[in-house]
Amino acid sequence: MNASSASNSPGNGTTATAVAARFPPRRILLPLDLSAHSFQALPHAEALARLTGATLALLHVAEPIAYPTDLGYAPVISGEVEAGLHQSTRQRLDELVATFKARGLKAEASLRVGRPFMEIAEAARTLAADLVVVTTHGFTGLKHVLLGSTAERVVRHAPCPVLVVRRDAGREAPAVPATSTPGGAVPALRIQRVLMPVDFSGPSREALTYARQLAEHFHSELILVHVTELPFVDPNLAEIDTQTFEENARQSAQEQLDKAVTALRAAGVAVAGRVLKGVPWNEVVEFARREPVDLIVVGTHGYTGLKHILLGSTAERILRHAPCPVLVVRHGPA
Template identity: 40%
Template sequence: MTPLIQRILLATDGSAYAARAEGYALFLASTWGAGLDVLSVLEFPPGMNPAYPINDVYLGQLRKEADRHLGRLADRASQIGLSVRKQVEIGIPSEKIIAVAREHGDDLVVVGTHGRTGLEHVLLGSTAERVIRGAPCPVLAVRGIKAEAVESAAASVPLAVRRMLVPIDFSDCSLDALEYAVQVAKQLDAAVTILYIMEPVAYGLDFTLSHPSELEAKRARLGDRLRDLTAAVTGCGLQADEVLRGGLPADSILDYAHSQAVDLIVMGTHGRRGISHLVNGSVTEAVLRRADCPVLTVRSPKFAPDHRRVIRKPEPAASSG
């Protein structure tokens, strides 16, 4: 069967905060035996003339720094047997990353959620989020760590992904994310936890609440569906379990991931949003801002033509009339 990931695009700005994303890109490329495209974008505002003397000097210095950093990355990659294509572009980082991913047909983009800006707690509107929204393939967003922690992190044990968390809401996009997660888990020999969050009960239009028996019946139905998904995952040789919890989706996902020392969260980028999207942004965006572990967002899964699905989507209901 055609491998799920044959080519990975790593976007890096060469900062200390990008080191963690670089490590994951090398780890995944080595695990999959994938080719690695390494891209550095020299951020330059549109409308300005790059050939203007002072701009040319500025960009020239940035290019030298980028070339040195990409050269060091290529050396690291070659030491573990990876083939690397280096590329430096000028422009708006998110636009260039998306364009290069399309041009090269990359199967996965790896990007840090924090670079030179210093806004380590902000993702909304950042390069990473714009890439996630527009990339033609899944995106692994890796939160940067503080500069003083980089050296100790580099000297720590090799990267590994042993526990994966896949929050779902039974939408098509979340089931695609689970399907993608299963394929990644097979390659990494990781356990999978399928998580469903029952949001707090809200008043209906007539200001009535659901009867407790109705809530119990709903919980039972959800439990059955989750067990069916878990059985499908274990049926292909993986360790898997299901968890049904109550609470606010983003908070509950993050709390579970932290308490269980999850190594990777896999999420679809579309699904049921509701009021929480209007107030705080989508659940996926909220998780991206606050998760300590990397978050693999699956907006446009690239499954090969010969791919055999493990997770079946429900058949659409037949129209009447």
Template identity: 30%
Template sequence: MKKIIVPVDFSEHSNYALESAAILAKKYNADILALHMLEISETILTKGETDLQAETIFFMKLAEKRFSEFLQQDYLEGVNVTPIVKHFKVFSEVNDVAQQHNADLIVMGSHGSSGLKEIFVGSNTEKVVRHAEIPVLVVKNKPTNLSFDNVVFASDFSENAVTPYLNASKLFEKLGSNLHLIYINTPGDNFSSSSEMEQTVADFLQKADGNLDKLSEVKFISDYTVEKGVLNYANVSGADAIAVATHGRTGFAHFLSGSISEDIANHASLPVVTFRKK
């Protein structure tokens, strides 16, 4: 791990994300790219070109000053931090910056959400998770002992989960993590018998790893929803973090179908790492 991106909006939770990134940067000798996206109002955007340029420069300077002050944190001592300010608040740009700088990880803070606000508005973190092509670490609390010794990786073991699984295995191997694979069986249309579950996982591992060495390590969990199954298992197993694959849906498709991975990221108290399906 060489480069970590942290989107910063000066909130308490982005402070948690920055501190988490600092812990990882010190542990793995990585650099931090602190990214602030300057939101420019529609009023400014409708002005003439000269006025727009002048006001954009003014707000950029204010943002840079506040950004510089925000980055004066004791926990960043000894860490190489590069501040980046973007003109517009477009969350796909976080992924663009990650690709441009060949970053390994995005770290974001989130307060979580629930109810209608979550459905209709979502959060900045959810938007980044949907667009990101690299892993996204979502943290909810001030880090005290950020660890990835034991990570629960939840999967449906479908064909399009192979890439997230391989990326997760690669990342957590570098971090020295013990990766716990779990399959959540739920009632209703998605219910599978024991033999069906084992066959699904066996086919998956054969395709992903080329062998069945990990088959005996997979935990089969029954619960009312995938989210509850993942969170309950993570709690009883003493996990340090949860890893999930996300489909990256956007727009109306996301509104209709939702995302289990985003629900987990919203409601888990543990850090959650998302890996996007191709």
């Protein structure tokens, strides 16, 4: 098993370089803190690795342990961590690798020391991972503000697409989910209908290419949804014909959506298109709740730091509220 310490990780105010997204993946990175929470993403990662032939790369990130000194707190160096406190973690990772190899999968494991989201992003680069699979706690509101989300930070910094599996608070995952057997039984993975929000931007087009590849691989139905936002009208301005404005926006969106649907059908993809009206992230989530959707694929601009705070992210709002897994395809910097 490989082990490394924190180095050259992306900072909070930087924009990490994204690599070209491709499906199917050749290496899937699965961060695990060895809790039942993190194991809930494991069946998805294992099933994808089995169905695509990808290598399953397990990763555990140990946060540095600080000890008191005369000047405050100092971190325990990674060598001491490796030699002592995390010996059992390395053994557990090795056991998991052996288990997955016995199931017929290609598997490997590594341990890194540092801040989890930074080390996950750096490991994705070092290992040339094509996909990261993580679990999110699904908190919203004040609890989300106070606790934050490692999954969302991974989405912002990872150089490849990230599949975020929402935690099922009412279910405890076993240490190694029995989703397959050494005989080669395929883990259950239902990806029959894929929802893809489109706004015809660069990130959206890049994510659509990935969604098409995924739909072709799994023979899934692809549902494209465009949401036209209600215009803001200053009450102090002269009366504006908002109805005409909305209708023109809807027609323009419908025309662009029809072109995308026609092109995909010509390529043999089962696809449908819908134009909705409202707040984009909310309409996407509500559509996923109404329809039997197995996966949402969404593009994101990949901003971090101040630019992220100012602009926010529709993708992250979808992550927090979606009733199904969300696959985020990050758009690289121009």
